[in-house]
């Protein structure tokens with residue numbers, strides 16, 4: 001357990017000390033949240049856009065840091081050095097998992113609080129539900145990130161996959177602009193995209209207030225898929241090391 | 242007494258390539274064991290299997306009596322590694338890195354603080370402890386890399402080519418550090434393709450090529466095997482042929498070769514021949530430039546066994 005904490009703490013400090021990471025995970029989404037606040041309020045597209053920025057950047061952050069970080073550590077050799085010490089693979093992976101979770105939650109909090117207090121987004125209810133939905137979303141994305149880490153060889157490839165999955169899920173999922181009369185494939189993307197689902201759920205929770213019981217089915221689905229991906233990725237990574 | 246490290250018939254292939262092909266050796270406590278071999282010989286692969294990072298296809302490794310596969314945690318506690326490339330967190334300070342590697346190896350509290358100060362001192366980085374290592378020179382990173390391997394006072398330190406590609410000053414510092422460790426009784430496996438380093442540091446040596454050990458023994462034994470003949474090279478300034486025929490007559494000269502103005506004399510004892518040769522040359526009225534004695538070493542042993550040079 002103490003070794004897991006060491007992995008979490010060194011990982012978080014290494015990320016937060018990296019200016020590129022801070023720009024990508026915080027500065028850019030903050031800027032975009034600010035830009036979105038010029039959208040007209042009233043018809044809900046403003047709220048949806050702000051939450052879209054949030055789920056998009058949280059998704060990108062998780063996948064690139066889950067996948068990229070492990071590949072990076074394998075290349076510099078810190079991964080091997082940890083495994084050559086009396087630290088088990090499970091202690092190490094638990095550490096990575098917690099680290100990604102903590103970073104994603106920190107990022108979400110910064111974006112949610114700043115959109116409310118700096119840019120005047122009308123969030124005033126359903127905080128518990130937000131925690132549940134975001135936690136499940138972050139969990140599913142972490143599973144996806146670790147799964148990708150098990151199958152991809154370079155950080156460049158991780159970025160490409162992250163872009164593809166998250167951008168397609170956000171843009172074609174109808175998060176930033178409503179898609180009228182969607183064709184079959186677009187409709188499918190809108191239904192299965194975690195970004196589309198999470199942004200919509202968050203918007204409804206924060207603005208009109210809905211009960212968790214109506215979200216049970218998608219929440220379970222997301223958790224189950226996240227878990228499968230997580231197990232697949234973790235086992236694949238163990239096979240390789 | 243049982244050896245600290247026992248490697249038995251270790252094999253590893255990558256696809257169709259047999260990187261390590263059945264090697265066995267033992268390292269006694271207190272040894273500085275040199276693993277010498279050219280690029281691609283299989284040194285790093287062997288080390289990875291010894292510290293449990295790579296699964297061998299067959300064979301076994303025991304450290305302090307613990308099998309690296311079956312009792313890996315106990316075995317790993319005894320090992321410290323210094324990877325070929327510095328494996329450190331570049332965004333963090335030297336101290337933060339060492340604290341992390343200490344924790345990962347089970348150190349806590351005062352014990353951890355003491356260990357960090359000790360290894361920083363050992364590699365001469367105490368005054369750079371709080372510097373971010375992304376800004377360190379290559380040599381400093383390598384020194385910190387060694388400190389990280391020593392943080393938990395391992396019984397066996399495994400060093401993979403710790404001096405490749407660094408400035409002479411850092412290199413000397415690292416060689417001094419290893420001598421220091423030897424004095425403290427730490428057992429070291431030192432991998433290199435620099436003959437001079439292995440000759441300066443190690444008491445036991447194994448020479449690897451193409452995944453197998455082609456020679457093994459104490460440094461002195463192997464140096465002796467390198468050949469009974471020494472080479473005396475003399476650059477001549479004039480009438481080289483006259484000098485050659487005079488020297489050819491001397492007792493104890495096996496053979497002579499003349500390449501341009503350079504005379505190569507093959508002999509069992511160069512020091513004995515040297516004054517006689519100089520006398521003979523000057524009697525011919527020939528003046529000389531440079532003189533070099535080439536003694537048999539691990540390099541010539543390698544050349545003899547494989548017909549190729551250790552370094553390109």
Ligand SMILES: Nc1ncnc2c1ncn2[C@@H]1O[C@H](COP(=O)(O)OP(=O)(O)OP(=O)(O)O)[C@@H](O)[C@H]1O
Nearest residue numbers: 255258260278279280281282283284285286287434
């Ligand atoms: N992960 C791997 N996959 C495929 N081949 C590998 C792998 N690791 C090593 N090899 C091959 O195994 C052989 C031995 O490599 P190894 O790195 O052990 O040599 P080395 O003696 O450490 O060389 P160097 O002095 O260059 O570090 C090489 O031919 C190398 O290409």
Ligand SMILES: [Mg+2]
Nearest residue numbers: 284285325401
């Ligand atoms: Mg190597």
